[in-house]
Amino acid sequence: MGRVGVTNPAPEKFNLKPGQSTMISFQLTVPESVQEGASMCFYAFAGENPDPIFKTQSTRDLFCINKEYGNFRLATPKEAHKQARKWFSVPQNPERPPQRTKP
Numbered sequence: 243m244g245r246v247g248v249t250n251p252a253p254e255k256f257n258l259k260p261g262q263s264t265m266i267s268f269q270l271t272v273p274e275s276v277q278e279g280a281s282m283c284f285y286a287f288a289g290e291n292p293d294p295i296f297k298t299q300s301t302r303d304l305f306c307i308n309k310e311y312g313n314f315r316l317a318t319p320k321e322a323h324k325q326a327r328k329w330f331s332v333p334q335n336p337e338r339p340p341q342r343t344k345p
Contacts (some may be wrong), residue, residue, distance in 0.1 A: 281308045
């Protein structure tokens with residue numbers, strides 16, 4: 243459980259049988275130094291062994307928080323959806339200018 247990284251070098255693993263579910267809880271610490279106006283969204287991914295990261299079977303949006311006026315606020319589902327669309331949209335290639343057509 244968890245993403246492999248500096249703060250979680252060996253995430254806990256668990257197995258679920260088809261149709262089985264489980265409750266997972268977690269906590270996170272967000273530094274106060276996070277910039278005003280920042281947004282953070284959290285997602286859960288479940289995958290199939292031996293490479294669950296590359297064999298994703300299910301995803302779930304968990305929640306988003308926004309920093310406003312020095313405090314963190316839980317984003318509404320509409321705000322979270324808008325932020326996710328912004329983050330996950332495919333950017334245009336800035337190195338290739340748009341093609342011009344002859345008049």
